[in-house]
Every structure is written in structure tokens, then in C-alpha cells.
Amino acid sequence: MERAKFLLEEKDMPTRWYNIQADLPVPLPPYLHPGTKQPIGPADLAPLFAMELIKQEVSQERYIDIPEEVQEVYRLWRPTILHRAYRLEKALDTPAKIYYKYEGTSPPGSHKPNTAVAQAYYNKKEGIKRISTETGAGQWGSSLAFACNLFGIECKVYMVRISYNQKPYRRIMMETWGATCVPSPSPDTKAGRDMLAKDPDCPGSLGLAISEAVEDAVSRDDTHYSLGSVLNHVLMHQTIIGQEAMKQMEMAGDYPDIIVGCIGGGSNFAGMYLPFVKDKILGKKPNLRVINVEPESCPTVTKGLYAYDYGDVAGMAPIAKMFTLGHGFIPPPVHAGGLRYHGMAPIICHLHKLGFVEAQAVPQMATFEAGITFARAEGIISAPETNHAIRVTIDEALKCKKEGKSKVILLAHSGHGHFDMAAYEAYLSGKLQDYAYPEDMVKAALKELPEVSAEYK
């Protein structure tokens, strides 16, 4: 009997998050204030985030304890399973050994609650009664709704209007968990009202939804704001994935030659690879390859500029040093909504600049082809975002076949596609298309980067 799954008991679940900042050979560049363009301090962030999260954002401690209350929630679905993809290997006829760590068994169906639960907990502890956030396709909004419900916090989600109308199921999921979800632009904020006055039929955008959620939070004493990716503390909360995977790979008697995952803001995949990259930074695994996969139509790391830029369209969020396509860039409407972001987690960008990780961009059609292959071999119908990682996993496995090498590939599988079946339908019926990289739009957007002083260039 071949062992197809590697389980961890709850007692073996990691009890600390891993903070890569303790092991970086060069420290991260600081965030800058969007107004003053000077390094930002805790007081600047206090209206938005719980103080413990602000501390975690800049902490240099290698490990931070996961509070028991958060562990208790994690145990509803964690530790997640590490699968050996025997059927996929067989379908590809490859000598490669493919493993995947599957985050789709969480109630909202992805990795997102790993940080949503932690953020809700710290806010609750600091007396916050209400959290606002934005969501595009709804993965993040539903995860925060799930988390807030468990800690008795009110949750208000501004969902990009076009998604709100096209994907009602994610909204109903949020409501099932007791959250309020409104289409953005909404009449509930000044930013929303201004836009509605200009264009009552505005389909909305993630940038605008962020502006609404931030305005909501700063205008109310009982409310904080929550972000589902990009920030250091968010990536750190996700390291529970990679720490579990390390234990499970050890059970399997293997260590990955290649780790593959998709990046939008970057939290899921960084959560997987940061504990492994530590081995590379420390010189223990110099040959480990980490491949960040992004859409060809939104190729932040592969084609973007490494520069200081705003995290949001309106320029209200802190300025971060990152690969960016320009904060005004609106990516083409690929189905992988979670990968449509102009920037990238500063930690990922920093590691890329230091040469510890690499990046690759893939076209949409090829990702769905890979997703279908995976579904027919392993059963799981994956999220369109995950299909990007599956594409490169399959490509690397086929390279192994060509070269007759039995490499160990570890895939970060971020979630299922149960709410993305319309995208599969489009692919299966021949209605899906690739989008060329909109080079001119990016060029224009990159002209609008904020001016920062020479020391931050």
C-alpha cells in the first residue's frame, strides 16, 4: 500500500508562528507614511490595527506564540493534510515525486482564515467591537466573516460591486456567518458616495473598496480595519502551513527540491515557504528552488519595478518597497481574482531581490488546462489562483520526465474552486481567453509612483 496522505495529530500542530525577519541577512526596508513619506510609526497605524498586530509587523523575534484561543479555532480544520499526488504523477508519467499541502478543508475553503482568526482574536482582546474590510471575489471577506463570528465581533465587508452581483454565493456565505456585506461603491462612506454621485453604475474596484473599508474604520472608535495579505504579520500567521508541511515532509522522508505556489498578495505561498527558505538563508539547503507563480496578465514580480508604491489605488495606505505595476494599474479580468493586485508582499520582493526565491508568469488558459488535469487525477477542483501553481508544478514534473530526474516537488494548494465553477464552464465551453500583458497601461501607471527621498530609492 502506498501512503497517500500524511496526517498530523492536533498535538503536533505548531504552537508558534515563524517570523522570517529574525533570519533576514538584510533587514526589510521600512514602510513610509503616505503623507510625510517618512518611516511610519505605531501611532500612525493605531487607528487601523490592533497594537499587537502592529508590533508583530516589525517584530524581530524568530517565533511568536499562537494564543491558545487561536489554536482552538485552528483545530476546527488544522493540521491540514499533506497529500502525495500519486495519481497525478502517474497521469504525467513522471519520475518526480509530487506532494501538495491542501488548505481547502478550512470552512471558507482556503488558507485565508489562518490570519483572519488571529486578527479577529487580537482585535477582540483589545476591545474592538467591529472590523471592516474589502473583498474582491469574496475569499477574504468570507474568511474574516467566519473569524469575526467566532469571537463575537461585528464584521462589515465592502465587496467590489461587479463581484457582488456576479458571485452571490460568497456573499451569502458571509451572511450565513453573520457578517454584513455591501456592494462597493456604497452609500455608507464618503468615498463610496462621491463615486456614486459621479457614476451611479460604477462596477467598483478593489482599490475603491479598500478606501471605503479604511474610511469606515478610521471614522469609528469601535472599528478596526483588516487586510488579508501583503503585510508581514499576515504572512507570519500563514507560516503555520509551512511549519506543518516541514513536519509532514519529514514523515514522508523527503525534502523538497522545488516549492511551487501562486502569489497575489503573497500570503499563502510565503506562509508555505518561509520556514523552508530559512534553511536556504542559513546555507543548509542551497539548492532549494522556490517558484512564485503569477498571471502573465498581472506579472508583478517578473515585469514590475522594485520601488516604493502605495498599497491601494487611492494612495491612503502606507507606502511599501515592493515590486509594483503601479498602484493605478487595473489588471485584466482573469478569473483568479486573488492574483489581480498591482503590488506584492514586501517580504517576497525582498527575498526575490536577495536571490532566495524566483518568479514565473503563466497565461490563464494554460492554468485551467492544468486545473482540469489535476481534477481528473487527484479529484480536487482547485481555485483558479491555485491552478497557476498547478501549471508550473506540472511543467516542472514534465521537465523531470524529460531529464529522467526524480525531483521532489511541493505544491502549496491554497483552496478549492467550488465557488469558481463559472470559470471552469467558460474554459470547458471554449469561452475563456488569455490576456496579453498590458505593457502600456503599466508604463503609464509606473509614472505615478510616489516621490520618496533619495535614501529610500
Added chain:
Amino acid sequence: MERAKFLLEEKDMPTRWYNIQADLPVPLPPYLHPGTKQPIGPADLAPLFAMELIKQEVSQERYIDIPEEVQEVYRLWRPTILHRAYRLEKALDTPAKIYYKYEGTSPPGSHKPNTAVAQAYYNKKEGIKRISTETGAGQWGSSLAFACNLFGIECKVYMVRISYNQKPYRRIMMETWGATCVPSPSPDTKAGRDMLAKDPDCPGSLGLAISEAVEDAVSRDDTHYSLGSVLNHVLMHQTIIGQEAMKQMEMAGDYPDIIVGCIGGGSNFAGMYLPFVKDKILGKKPNLRVINVEPESCPTVTKGLYAYDYGDVAGMAPIAKMFTLGHGFIPPPVHAGGLRYHGMAPIICHLHKLGFVEAQAVPQMATFEAGITFARAEGIISAPETNHAIRVTIDEALKCKKEGKSKVILLAHSGHGHFDMAAYEAYLSGKLQDYAYPEDMVKAALKELPEVSAEYK
């Protein structure tokens, strides 16, 4: 730390199905031929089913080995997890201990593939190239599509037209796994064409879809038919659930006082309880209570007649002794499509008549109220069918609270509700309703039972 999940390693997965027929104090009444009204033989069933499945249907062996090829597929998601519902217990403030065995982590999202995989395997082994079936809401069709894909069998699903139009996601799931799914009535069969000639806009019914699938199978040498519930061999394939649960309850150091599950055709819940009911039959657990839960609007066991009736509307299927509301009865359109069946698995009916199990009917609104409570406590958004079982689980837990008793309740959780969010929306927006038991319709339908000779009455 409280242990919330009880895991089994793959090596502890049961390798045999349990066949209750070996332990029945009184044997099951025979199936009768729809034409001759005499006991049916293997030759009558051969055009429809693989010979191994026909043998299993009447086998008196206590255990039947699960083929290694089937085990290998089971291991994609099995063993499934047994959860202790600490958060639900706390939300209800009950001294009861609530456990639930969750089948929603299978690729199609329910227990259905436990038998779909076995059926596809035996058909493949006997040289069958194609399988036809019907599906209502799509749970069964997608599970058979998943299973056929893994064994390289063509799969044709006749999906009730109204569901085909209203619930496209399940159809796309089938197509993702390579199956063909057509709305029924379809122009592909005589039964379908006759109906379309009469009524081109016919919304279809499960009974008609069965007729199409059966006609498809009998008219082609390379094709067999497959049924997702009701039959003895189907229930037996599902006993992997209960056998796993027994091991896991032992790990938890508990034995259930009450087992609760929902019944439509009955395969999921029987799969859970048959291994436990064995203990009751053998006198080891005389006080074990097994509660079969059904919709108040389709109360087959609680209000039906125990008599020989057809399994399908058209009267083509074998006649079985069971509780029935009449094969012509069309249940009201409750969202729990999987529970809208006029009959019931003969094994469940037999055990009920012998006094080993009981039944209870619940109204739709109360089931969704329970489903919301469960989702907010345990995270999982459950299928509308499962919500019926959750309703009674909560009721029993609240009874425990009133009586100050700490009973052990085991809930058979058959699957998630990711493709049923429209039903949650209807509930949350106040648009859901209860349906009265349509007593007059049942009375009329019960007048149409087949005439059988006195010895079978």
C-alpha cells in the same frame, strides 16, 4: 487542550464492507420483478448491473473485501475525520457530548463517492465501457462522474431539467471530471422524446430521469446503469463510514447513546449506523437509539405505508418492500433534494419494522435554523439534507440540558452546502417556507401500489 478531531491513518482504514444481512434476525423480503411480480433473479438484473454488485445485493456474507483498487481511490480523502463539536456544545450550553463524522471532504463533497467508486470499479472489471445514471440536485451525478473518470469509463448523466437550469455548478463539476450531462427529458431516449413531444417545456422529474437512464443502459451492450442509494449493495459500500466511526469513537473513549442522520434513499445514514446496529441486534447495546430524520413534507417512514412498491415513477424498477408514499407521489420542492424520494432503502424499513431504529420528521425552516447555528459554531456550512440531522441533534442536545443528562450523540454529517447557497439565501432573506405534508396526494398515490400475491403482503 481539548481534542477536537479523531484521525485514522490510512493503514487503519477498514478493508472490508460490513453486510448487515448476515446479522438480521429475520431475512429481508425479496425484490419482485415489476412484470411477473415474482422474486427477481440475477439474470433479470444483469442488463443493468455488474454481476458482482448483483451478488453483493443478496449476499449473506458478513464482510466483503474492498478491492485494493477501490481502497486506493478511497485514500484520496479517507479515512474521514470524526469531530467533537465542542463549540456547538458550548453554544447550546448542553451537557451532551456531540460528535460528527464529516463526509464533506470527498472531492464531490459528500458520502456518495463511497459507492460510486465501488460501482465504477466492478463495472470496469466486467468490461463495461459506459455507465448511465440520473441525478436530481447533482450530488450523485457528480460523484459518479468523479468515479467513472478515475477508471476511464464514459459517464452519461440525465439531470432533471429544472435542476439542470437552476444549478449549473453541479453540471460543470460533472463536465470537469469528463462526464456528459444532459437535461431530462432529453431527445436521447424514447422516454425523453415522448415526453418532449407531449410537453416541450417539461421541467422533468427524478422518476423520468431514471426511466431515461435505464432505457439508455438496456439499449446498449457496453452500458450499465448505476443507482446512488436505496439498494443493499449501495448501503453496504457506505458502511466504511460507520466502521471508521466505531474506531474513532473508541479513540475518543465513548460509545454513542444516540446516532442521528438524514434519510432520502438512506445510504449515507445506514452506512453510518449499520455497524453500530449490529451491536444492538446482538444484544450488546440494547439502549442505543438510532434516529432516521426525514422532511415533514416527505415523511416516508413516519407516515408512509410498509408495502411493495416500485422504486421509480414509471414502474420499470424492481418492486421492493419498503415504506412508501406511493411511487407516483411528487414531493414538495424542499431544498433538500436528496431527501425527496417516495420510498426508502429496504434495509432501513426492515430494521424499523423490527424495532431497531426509529424515525422523526422535521419541517424545512427549522432545519435551516439548525444549519445556521451549526455553521456559526463549527464553521461548516452544511448541505440542506444534513441540516435535517443537525436539527434533531440540537433538539436531543437541548433535551439533555433540560434533563441534566450527558448523553453521547453521534451525528452523520453527509456533506457541505457549497452548491446550496441559494437555499441559505432564501432562508436568510425570509423567503423560505415550510410545506405541509400533502396528505391527499399521498393517499391518491398509495392507491396505485402494484398488486402482489398474498404471500408478499
